Amino acid sequence: MLKTERKAEQKVIEFQEVLDQTDTVLIGAGAGLSTAAGFAYGGEPFRRYFADFDEKYGFHDMYSGGFYPFPTLEEHWAYWSRFVFLNRYCDPPKPVYKNLLELVKDKDYFVLTTNVDHCFQKAGFDKHRLFYTQGDYGLWQCSKPCHNKTYDNGDIIRQMVEAQGFQVTGQGMELPTGTVSKMAVPTELVPHCPKCGAPMAMNLRADHTFVQDEGWYIAAGRYDDFVRRHKNTPVLYLELGVGMNTPGIIKYNFWRQVYQNPKANYICINKGQSYAPREIANRSICLDMDAAQVLIG
Ligand SMILES: [Zn+2]
Numbered sequence: 001m002l003k004t005e006r007k008a009e010q011k012v013i014e015f016q017e018v019l020d021q022t023d024t025v026l027i028g029a030g031a032g033l034s035t036a037a038g039f040a041y042g043g044e045p046f047r048r049y050f051a052d053f054d055e056k057y058g059f060h061d062m063y064s065g066g067f068y069p070f071p072t073l074e075e076h077w078a079y080w081s082r083f084v085f086l087n088r089y090c091d092p093p094k095p096v097y098k099n100l101l102e103l104v105k106d107k108d109y110f111v112l113t114t115n116v117d118h119c120f121q122k123a124g125f126d127k128h129r130l131f132y133t134q135g136d137y138g139l140w141q142c143s144k145p146c147h148n149k150t151y152d153n154g155d156i157i158r159q160m161v162e163a164q165g166f167q168v169t170g171q172g173m174e175l176p177t178g179t180v181s182k183m184a185v186p187t188e189l190v191p192h193c194p195k196c197g198a199p200m201a202m203n204l205r206a207d208h209t210f211v212q213d214e215g216w217y218i219a220a221g222r223y224d225d226f227v228r229r230h231k232n233t234p235v236l237y238l239e240l241g242v243g244m245n246t247p248g249i250i251k252y253n254f255w256r257q258v259y260q261n262p263k264a265n266y267i268c269i270n271k272g273q274s275y276a277p278r279e280i281a282n283r284s285i286c287l288d289m290d291a292a293q294v295l296i297g
Contacts, residue, residue, distance in 0.1 A: 008287070012294055015285050018265050022236040025104050026226065026257075028250035029113040029120075032241020032270055036291035037119060038093030049082050049173070052183050062087075067206070073199055074184035080202065081160035081185060082173075087117050088137035089154060090172050097123035099295040100240075110226040114242075114249055116204055129226075131219040133249055135204040141211040142193035143201035150203045150213040153191070160185040227257065234263040240291050241270055255280060269294055 019025070040046075042061035047054070050062065059065040062083050070076040097119045111120055111130045116137050120130050139150040158168055164182045166173040175181055191200035203211060212220075237254045244251075258266040258280045266284040268274045269291050276284035287294060 008289060011285055011287050012289075015267055015269075015287065015294070018236060018267065018285065019103060019238075022234055022265065023107050024230050024233060024235045025107050025109045026230075026235055026237050026254075027100070027104070027109060027111045027113075028237065028239045028242055028254055029111060029115055030240070030242035030250060031115060031245075032243060033096065033113075033291050034092060034115055034117055034119055034241070036094070036241060036295075037096035038292075039087060039117065039119075045086065049086060049175075050079075052181055053079060056183070072184065073190045074187060077160055077185045077190055078164055078183050081157045082164070082166070084137045084153065084157050084202075085161045085168075085173060089157065091122055092117075092119055094292055094296060095123075096292050096295050097125075101125055103295075108230075110223060112223055112250055112253075114246055128222060131223040132216075133205070133220075134246075135202070135210065137202065137204070139203035139213075140191055140200040141203045141213075142196060142198055143209065144193070144196060144198050145201075145209055145211045146193060146196040146198065148211050148213055150211060150215070151191075151200070156189060156191060160189050163189060231257070231261055232263065233261075234265075235261065237264060237266045239266070239268045239270070242268075243270070243273060258283065 041063045046061050050059065050065070053059055053065055057065065057068065059068070065079050066083065068079075070079065101123050109129060111125060113120065113130070113132055114134045116132065116135045118136060118138055121127055136150075138153060140153050141150050161173055162168060163185050165179045166175055166181065192198065193200060201209070237258050239250060239254055242250045254266060255277055258264045264283065266276055266280055267287070268276060268284065269287045269289060271288060271290045274286040274288045276286055
């Protein structure tokens, strides 16, 4: 075994020891955790479900098409419904989230996440212990927005996908052999705001129009309570797959809280971006690994 491998293995053991000794865990999760769970915006899944969009527009991954100004709402929702169905309503291929739940389910835990794919709920995490700060692929809002409410999109997303020729199976969608997918949804499925009639939009924090609904404020309050209750107690801050896109929400926030609480420990699991500032280094374990390596083995 190489020296670096031995060192990584040792750190995983240290992580498990710290976890065993701590009854309170604050999880911070970013996009890297869902990547580790096998969700991929490019590659085979993209070619399989978006070949027609690739051919027409030259997109090579699901993300690039997400903000493209399609000429019609029918086409816009054809694209987004496939995207949402795959990333919000299907389970991730690997049991990263389920294994994470096994580690913390008997502890006092809370999850702060910038992910919008619902993976924590799908894996069985208690929804009262979750704060999704950036929205949810499963919700729509008024595009203006004229009011602060969000709407579940599950039923209509499924109908949109089926209307394009896909067959929805228990755990995914398939294009039956010989079927050519339609790149538009029927006009009657295009969603409009029930109050002002403007087109609906995804409930994602992309700009100032993002709606923070009642559920968002309730979750924010629960997160604040959790932090307040534990600010002088031993807490493990467990950061998973958080990159540098929006470091203020989880990463810098965790560093500051760990610094202010001498009984807290910080663990960062992220391939290629695992780091802790010097001030908290003696209470930190940084694992330069994919979360799947640590949580699945
Ligand atoms: Zn409206």
